[in-house]
């Protein structure tokens with residue numbers, strides 16, 4: 001287990017690290033139920049790109065409040081970024097060592113409807 005979790009996309013082009021979050025969100029919204037990420041949230045000072053920032057491709061769906069970003073080479077979903085604020089979250093499924101996310105509570109978030117936790 002590590003206090004700083006390093007993550008890399010499949011091809012290695014995008015790398016980031018994030019302080020171990022208290023929880024991971026498993027969201028059921030129209031995007032997340034297809035992408036299947038585990039979202040880790042962290043204050044900006046506790047998460048940073050090590051490589052590939054600005055090279056990812058963003059996709060903003062209908063309401064355009066945020067964009068989902070993926071690696072242009074291998075397609076891994078890396079993070080989402082707020083379009084009008086600095087909010088963002090990272091996909092911890094990209095953890096270099098899967099054991100690093102063991103033990104973090106995974107919460108089921110109802111992004112499809114109520115915007116509350118289901119557990």
Ligand SMILES: [Zn+2]
Nearest residue numbers: 009011071074
């Ligand atoms: Zn990649």
